[in-house]
Amino acid sequence: MKRNMYYLAIVMAVAAGLAFSAPVGAGETYQLGLSLAITGPTSDAGNPYSKGVEDYMRFANDTKILGDAKIDCPIRDDMYKTAVTKRNFEDFLDQGMIFFLSYATGANQALAPDFTEVQIPVVPASMDSSLMKASPYIFLPIASYSHQYVGVAEYVAANHKGEGAAKVAAFIHPSAFGRAPLADFKAAVAAGLNLELVEVVEHGKDLDNSALLQRLASKGVQYVLCHTVQSPVATLLNDAQRLGMTAKTFGEPGKITFMGAHYTGGNDLIALAGTAAEGFHWTTSYRVTSEKGPWTDWQLDMAKKYGRDDKTANSHNYASGMMAAQIAVEAIRRTREAGKKVTKETLYETLNQMNGDKAFTSLAAVGPVTYSVTDRMGVDNVQLYVVKDGVFRAVGEPFKPKYMK
Amino acid sequence: MTYFLQLVISGIVVGSIYALSALGFVLVYKSSRVLNIAHGQIIAGGAFIVYALTVFAGLPIYISFVASMVITFFLAMSVERIFLRRLIGEPIISVIMVTIGLMSILNGVIYLTPFGSLNYSFPEFLPTTPISLGGVSISWTQMVGVVITALLIGAFSWFFKRSTIGISMRAVSDDQFAAMSVGISVPRVFGLAWAMAGLSAAAAGTIIGNITGLNFETLGAFGITVFPVVILGGLDSIIGAVVAGIIMGLIQQFAAGYLDGNWGLNGTADVLPYIILLVILLFKPHGLFGTHEIERV
Numbered sequence: 180m181k182r183n184m185y186y187l188a189i190v191m192a193v194a195a196g197l198a199f200s201a202p203v204g205a206g207e208t209y210q211l212g213l214s215l216a217i218t219g220p221t222s223d224a225g226n227p228y229s230k231g232v233e234d235y236m237r238f239a240n241d242t243k244i245l246g247d248a249k250i251d252c253p254i255r256d257d258m259y260k261t262a263v264t265k266r267n268f269e270d271f272l273d274q275g276m277i278f279f280l281s282y283a284t285g286a287n288q289a290l291a292p293d294f295t296e297v298q299i300p301v302v303p304a305s306m307d308s309s310l311m312k313a314s315p316y317i318f319l320p321i322a323s324y325s326h327q328y329v330g331v332a333e334y335v336a337a338n339h340k341g342e343g344a345a346k347v348a349a350f351i352h353p354s355a356f357g358r359a360p361l362a363d364f365k366a367a368v369a370a371g372l373n374l375e376l377v378e379v380v381e382h383g384k385d386l387d388n389s390a391l392l393q394r395l396a397s398k399g400v401q402y403v404l405c406h407t408v409q410s411p412v413a414t415l416l417n418d419a420q421r422l423g424m425t426a427k428t429f430g431e432p433g434k435i436t437f438m439g440a441h442y443t444g445g446n447d448l449i450a451l452a453g454t455a456a457e458g459f460h461w462t463t464s465y466r467v468t469s470e471k472g473p474w475t476d477w478q479l480d481m482a483k484k485y486g487r488d489d490k491t492a493n494s495h496n497y498a499s500g501m502m503a504a505q506i507a508v509e510a511i512r513r514t515r516e517a518g519k520k521v522t523k524e525t526l527y528e529t530l531n532q533m534n535g536d537k538a539f540t541s542l543a544a545v546g547p548v549t550y551s552v553t554d555r556m557g558v559d560n561v562q563l564y565v566v567k568d569g570v571f572r573a574v575g576e577p578f579k580p581k582y583m584k
Numbered sequence: 585m586t587y588f589l590q591l592v593i594s595g596i597v598v599g600s601i602y603a604l605s606a607l608g609f610v611l612v613y614k615s616s617r618v619l620n621i622a623h624g625q626i627i628a629g630g631a632f633i634v635y636a637l638t639v640f641a642g643l644p645i646y647i648s649f650v651a652s653m654v655i656t657f658f659l660a661m662s663v664e665r666i667f668l669r670r671l672i673g674e675p676i677i678s679v680i681m682v683t684i685g686l687m688s689i690l691n692g693v694i695y696l697t698p699f700g701s702l703n704y705s706f707p708e709f710l711p712t713t714p715i716s717l718g719g720v721s722i723s724w725t726q727m728v729g730v731v732i733t734a735l736l737i738g739a740f741s742w743f744f745k746r747s748t749i750g751i752s753m754r755a756v757s758d759d760q761f762a763a764m765s766v767g768i769s770v771p772r773v774f775g776l777a778w779a780m781a782g783l784s785a786a787a788a789g790t791i792i793g794n795i796t797g798l799n800f801e802t803l804g805a806f807g808i809t810v811f812p813v814v815i816l817g818g819l820d821s822i823i824g825a826v827v828a829g830i831i832m833g834l835i836q837q838f839a840a841g842y843l844d845g846n847w848g849l850n851g852t853a854d855v856l857p858y859i860i861l862l863v864i865l866l867f868k869p870h871g872l873f874g875t876h877e878i879e880r881v
Contacts, residue, residue, distance in 0.1 A: 217701060218691075218695040218700060218701060219801070220801050221801075222695075222700065222701035222801075223701055223702055223703050223799060223801075225701065226701035226702060227702075353851070378845045379850065380844070380845070380850065381850060381851055383851065383853060383854040384802065384805060384806075384809055385836075385840075385853070386597075386598045386601055386792065386795055386796065387594045387597060387598045387726070387795075387837070388840075389590050389591065389594040389837070390590075390591050390594060390837045390838075390840035390841035390844075390853070391840050391844070393587055393590060393841065394840070394841055394844070394845055395845075397587075398845070409703060409797075410703065410796055410797055410799045410802050413705075413796070413797050414795065414796050414797075417723070417795070420712070421714040421721055421722075421723045422714075422721055423714075423721070447702075447703040450703060450704065450705050450797070451703055451705050451796075451797035451799075452797075453705065453708060453712075454712060488698075490698075490702060
């Protein structure tokens with residue numbers, strides 16, 4: 180009996196020792212969730228994005244970034260339908276989700292009150308700045324559409340050679356996503372950005388843009404600033420090339436220089452428009468694989484490791500998905516490191532403290548991710564790229580648009 | 585004047601492509617009185633087959649194009665045989681619901697392939713220098729599209745007017761029971777109509793895909809985009825599809841050229857065709873060239 184008691188005491192002592200020595204959350208599984216358009220509208224962006232999230236989560240688990248703890252991040256297709264996103268979100272909550280990775284502008288706007296009510300941190304794929312006002316729990320990973328759009332506009336104003344203000348037209352997607360940066364762009368012009376906005380064009384499914392292009396040219400438009408997806412931009416570029424209206428160099432008089440933000444560019448644009456894409460200027464906060472560096476090498480290695488094709492491996496949407504996952508994993512890691520239990524509430528606190536010397540540097544983007552209670556836009560910098568010899572090349576250094584506060 | 589001429593040429597080009605896309609609707613309806621809601625998916629499927637044969641199998645694009653038309657010919661015939669043959673004689677709404685279901689199935693099948701969500705483009709096979717005359721320009725892609733449309737529409741028109749099978753198909757369209765009584769195989773006619781629609785869809789998909797790039801959402805939506813053309817021309821008229829297609833193309837170009845961007849107007853190129861469609865249908869409910877049926881009660 181005495182011997183049994185002795186053994187029991189040893190076992191209890193060992194157990195107690197392990198319990199106190201183990202890091203917080205060791206062996207736990209943290210439940211996340213991603214709902215996005217893998218099929219349906221915009222799935223050309225959603226598909227590589229989902230693979231980026233999936234691969235980074237696998238990498239985090241494989242390399243034990245969180246020690247013995249694991250991440251479970253189910254990925255569900257919402258077909259770009261808000262109702263399905265909501266259903267996925269609620270299912271994820273039932274599974275104990277503590278961090279949500281979301282996608283579309285419309286769905287985020289619709290679910291913003293839910294995010295606030297549930298108090299769950301959310302990183303969307305949409306960079307609409309209005310989302311930050313819609314809920315304090317939405318954290319944009321990179322510069323908003325407005326920042327990217329105004330950034331490209333500032334480049335025009337600074338480098339336009341002609342007399343007077345440069346005449347520009349906005350070519351946008353007929354949706355909340357397309358219109359997202361317009362108000363900030365107009366505010367920037369009103370605040371002194373030396374441009375003249377001649378026309379806002381909400382495009383349809385046009386097979387021939389001759390009328391549009393000639394109309395813009397007749398009004399003296401020299402720059403078309405696009406905020407849409409690649410396919411309509413490619414058709415526009417092809418038509419401009421056919422009509423001999425594409426500027427061969429930036430701001431060539433009598434011709435049109437085409438530019439755009441985020442989802443207008445990337446390798447898909449070059450694949451769709453071919454040589455007509457030459458000279459297209461594009462802003463994003465992500466690094467692209469045509470500009471080699473430590474991140475892009477790593478991105479390509481990751482894609483190879485997890486069996487992705489070249490198209491996915493070189494997509495900036497793949498990098499975008501990886502970075503969203505990185506932010507979530509980093510928030511969990513820091514919360515654990517601080518000795519706190521990982522919950523929705525503590526993750527929210529951790530994200531809000533991600534600034535100053537605690538800023539998170541993800542090499543996927545051209546600047547650090549910084550969040551606070553008053554600033555929930557991650558990377559503030561944007562990088563301008565231009566298509567040269569069939570690939571996107573960086574123009575100058577990353578910058579913060581001056582007219583965006 | 586050059587501006588006006590460019591709009592006319594662009595309108596005709598776009599209208600021709602609309603007509604070719606609408607042709608599949610017309611061919612099916614003309615023979616079987618069925619409105620195939622899944623036509624856009626067949627258009628997309630045809631374009632993807634051309635791409636796959638060209639890029640993955642390494643065939644010259646011209647051969648891929650012909651092979652794609654042959655493949656979609658038999659695929660569409662199979663679809664009719666498997667899903668629709670049993671519905672002969674059933675209420676028309678049942679058949680339309682089946683084509684809606686078919687659209688979902690084809691969507692699902694395409695989404696299982698990389699074509700469902702990624703963008704592709706055909707390898708360049710035509711000169712990139714446009715054809716220009718007097719300041720008016722047209723790309724080789726557009727020119728080839730117009731020529732193929734003209735050839736196919738001419739061929740189908742001849743087929744329906746002159747060939748024995750074509751006349752049989754018209755007979756079935758007019759009165760299935762009367763056609764059966766003179767020995768025409770109605771199921772075979774239906775199968776052939778779907779097959780020909782598949783063939784025309786592959787041609788349309790390839791031409792559109794060469795202009796917009798291969799994006800499933802864009803190509804698949806084309807089935808709905810050309811719907812006003814089908815209605816305006818008259819559901820069972822090939823010549824109606826051509827005329828309505830060109831009318832729609834011209835309206836869009838003129839609206840984009842003269843209305844949009846002026847007087848605060850925007851997007852009229854997308855809306856005006858529907859307004860004109862409604863106005864015309866007020867006076868000609870069967871479309872410009874559709875058969876005016878008189879039902880005796």
